Amino acid sequence: MSDVPEVRPPVVTPVRVVIAVCLIAPFVAMLWVGSYAKTDPAFIGIPFFYWYQMLWVLISTALTMTAYKLWQRDQRSRGVHKGGEAK
Amino acid sequence: MKDGVNGVALGVFVFFFVAVTVMGFLAARWRRAETEHSLDEWGLGGRSFGTWITWFLLGGDLYTAYTFVAVPAAIYAAGAAGFFAVPYTILVYPLIFTFLPRLWSVSHRHGYVTTSDFVRGRFGSKGLSLAVALTGILATMPYIALQLVGIQAVLDVMGVGGGENTNWFVKDLPLLIAFGVLAAYTYSSGLRAPALIAFVKDTLIYIVIAVAIIYIPIKLGGFDDIFAKAGQAFSQTNPVTGKPRGALAPAEATQWTYATLALGSALALFMYPHSITATLSSKNRDVIRRNTTILPLYSLMLGLLALLGFMAIAAGVKVTNGQLAIPQLFEDMFPSWFAGVAFAAIGIGALVPAAIMSIAAANLFTRNIYKDFIKPDATPAQETKVSKLVSLLVKVGALVFVLTMDKTVAINFQLLGGIWILQTFPSLVGGLFTRWFHRWALLAGWAVGMVYGTLAAYGVASPTNPSQKHFGGSNAEIPGIGEMGYIGLTAFVLNVVVTVVLTFALKALKAPDGVDETRPEDYTADAGDAGVQVELPPATAGTSH
Numbered sequence: 001m002s003d004v005p006e007v008r009p010p011v012v013t014p015v016r017v018v019i020a021v022c023l024i025a026p027f028v029a030m031l032w033v034g035s036y037a038k039t040d041p042a043f044i045g046i047p048f049f050y051w052y053q054m055l056w057v058l059i060s061t062a063l064t065m066t067a068y069k070l071w072q073r074d075q076r077s078r079g080v081h082k083g084g085e086a087k
Numbered sequence: 088m089k090d091g092v093n094g095v096a097l098g099v100f101v102f103f104f105v106a107v108t109v110m111g112f113l114a115a116r117w118r119r120a121e122t123e124h125s126l127d128e129w130g131l132g133g134r135s136f137g138t139w140i141t142w143f144l145l146g147g148d149l150y151t152a153y154t155f156v157a158v159p160a161a162i163y164a165a166g167a168a169g170f171f172a173v174p175y176t177i178l179v180y181p182l183i184f185t186f187l188p189r190l191w192s193v194s195h196r197h198g199y200v201t202t203s204d205f206v207r208g209r210f211g212s213k214g215l216s217l218a219v220a221l222t223g224i225l226a227t228m229p230y231i232a233l234q235l236v237g238i239q240a241v242l243d244v245m246g247v248g249g250g251e252n253t254n255w256f257v258k259d260l261p262l263l264i265a266f267g268v269l270a271a272y273t274y275s276s277g278l279r280a281p282a283l284i285a286f287v288k289d290t291l292i293y294i295v296i297a298v299a300i301i302y303i304p305i306k307l308g309g310f311d312d313i314f315a316k317a318g319q320a321f322s323q324t325n326p327v328t329g330k331p332r333g334a335l336a337p338a339e340a341t342q343w344t345y346a347t348l349a350l351g352s353a354l355a356l357f358m359y360p361h362s363i364t365a366t367l368s369s370k371n372r373d374v375i376r377r378n379t380t381i382l383p384l385y386s387l388m389l390g391l392l393a394l395l396g397f398m399a400i401a402a403g404v405k406v407t408n409g410q411l412a413i414p415q416l417f418e419d420m421f422p423s424w425f426a427g428v429a430f431a432a433i434g435i436g437a438l439v440p441a442a443i444m445s446i447a448a449a450n451l452f453t454r455n456i457y458k459d460f461i462k463p464d465a466t467p468a469q470e471t472k473v474s475k476l477v478s479l480l481v482k483v484g485a486l487v488f489v490l491t492m493d494k495t496v497a498i499n500f501q502l503l504g505g506i507w508i509l510q511t512f513p514s515l516v517g518g519l520f521t522r523w524f525h526r527w528a529l530l531a532g533w534a535v536g537m538v539y540g541t542l543a544a545y546g547v548a549s550p551t552n553p554s555q556k557h558f559g560g561s562n563a564e565i566p567g568i569g570e571m572g573y574i575g576l577t578a579f580v581l582n583v584v585v586t587v588v589l590t591f592a593l594k595a596l597k598a599p600d601g602v603d604e605t606r607p608e609d610y611t612a613d614a615g616d617a618g619v620q621v622e623l624p625p626a627t628a629g630t631s632h
Contacts, residue, residue, distance in 0.1 A: 023181040030174035031350060033342040037167075039335050045310025046394070049336040053173045054390040060177050061383040064184055068376050 022067040026060040092246040099427025111272030114279040125467040129277035130450045131368045141369040147285030148365045152237030152437030160409040162396025166333030171348045176386040178353035184379045189519045189610040196609040203455040209518045211601025212526040220455035223360040226508040227448045229500035231485035234437040241430045244414035273442045281442040291432035316401040343570035351576035355509040360447035371614035449477035499558035506575035510536035528589035536582030543574045
């Protein structure tokens with residue numbers, strides 16, 4: 001069984017909640033198709049439906065990057081030794 | 088389509104093709120290790136790739152020639168519905184951020200080369216591992232075949248495919264040559280060949296897209312004109328269905344389809360063996376996470392590429408085979424030499440994934456069928472030899488498939504492949520986080536998902552082609568909800584329900600649970616930790632401790 005209890009900081013912390021939100025937000029935004037299934041307002045002639053989703057490529061990238069940075073910090077603060085930095 | 092061969096375009100195409108062929112063979116010497124004859128070397132490039140190589144390799148792997156041809160073709164045919172590829176690739180990255188690093192770690196600790204290796208180690212079940220391996224091979228074969236369809240589309244537009252009435256050998260000769268060359272350097276260089284060629288492929292693709300997205304709208308009078316013309320074209324009634332051809336924004340009735348296709352495809356993408364092969368070839372855990380933050384660049388490119396579908400309409404490209412719409416647009420819009428560059432980008436775009444896919448399928452066969460069931464004491468050198476041979480067989484199989492069967496058959500099987508591969512999600516991703524699921528329950532859930540998905544897809548008639556009564560699409564009514572949705576996702580939900588219910592039942596009955604050879608700390612291990620060497624011992628590592 002995988003659930004070996006160890007003494008460690010709580011599993012759910014504010015930082016981890018932020019990480020989760022960053023990762024879940026794109027799902028909410030993209031799967032709620034009704035929120036963006038329209039053609040107006042257009043941007044340089046491109047209907048809303050298309051530029052909005054392409055904008056979300058950038059937003060989700062920023063969110064994933066934030067999650068990555070926060071996760072790194074979280075792991076460091078827990079003293080988890082990671083070879084990536086330590087070589 | 089124009090008659091005759093476009094000489095300049097063909098010349099440029101051949102130039103790039105020869106260049107990558109030379110690179111493919113030279114790749115064998117690139118970052119060569121001392122122990123050449125192991126699957127880690129041939130099949131995973133020595134597990135040594137850093138962030139940028141992995142980025143190019145994964146990008147070259149996931150965004151295939153078929154993607155470049157099919158996504159704008161779908162837009163060209165029906166408008167908004169084809170754009171689901173963009174939210175699909177948006178959702179992939181936050182998703183893999185959560186589980187891929189765990190797979191990397193456990194695979195490096197135990198020397199796993201394939202997903203089935205992990206499933207066998209985690210659940211102690213050769214049967215479940217075999218199911219995952221077979222699904223992977225089945226789903227990959229038509230995918231390779233579709234890469235050939237991509238090359239064929241380019242050759243056709245360049246005029247080297249020959250007409251319908253030329254001798255079949257002359258007609259298919261260019262494709263045979265392209266594939267023979269691909270098979271030869273994959274055999275000799277393994278994963279290093281596509282990794283090196285991916286640099287050329289992606290550079291060409293980025294250049295072509297950047298030029299196309301600026302140059303073509305200028306020639307066509309701006310995006311306003313393009314979308315106005317496209318909107319008009321979509322509002323015309325299709326004589327076959329009696330409905331408008333498409334729309335610029337999805338109507339309410341099609342929104343479920345759009346969302347379920349995006350979600351189901353996102354869940355499925357990293358179940359494909361070729362995605363995992365590229366992932367496991369990276370040198371440490373951080374490379375994977377960092378890549379989830381830079382891979383979306385490709386999604387942006389895909390979105391721009393999709394817009395080319397509208398441009399093809401506005402430019403008045405008329406093709407009966409939608410797959411030819413984009414190559415034809417390039418031919419019509421660009422000067423010959425640049426059309427040649429664009430065609431080279433698509434052609435090379437087919438070679439990279441085809442090479443990785445055949446390596447991935449070959450690794451599955453070698454590790455999870457040959458070694459597990461036929462020759463358990465195979466040495467690493469023997470494993471490598473079998474893998475190399477199987478990679479050839481897989482490609483020949485795909486070639487025969489494309490040359491003997493109708494192209495729509497390949498596309499239909501590819502749709503099925505997506506539905507099938509998604510059914511391995513509970514075993515793989517479930518297994519990465521919990522050992523709660525019972526191995527027999529997972530196997531039963533997989534079987535239910537496979538059968539339901541196949542039957543439901545069988546029942547879908549093509550909306551635009553009345554003569555095609557089966558496998559005409561991947562959407563069907565979702566039972567209980569009544570909306571149209573992606574069959575793969577419905578099958579996946581069924582799969583999970585069956586797995587959970589049976590796990591409760593089997594645990595109550597105290598059915599024998601397999602041996603788990605992994606430990607919790609294996610899932611967070613990184614390069615440099617004890618037991619994780621940068622250069623792993625030969626592929627038997629998983630069984631030796």
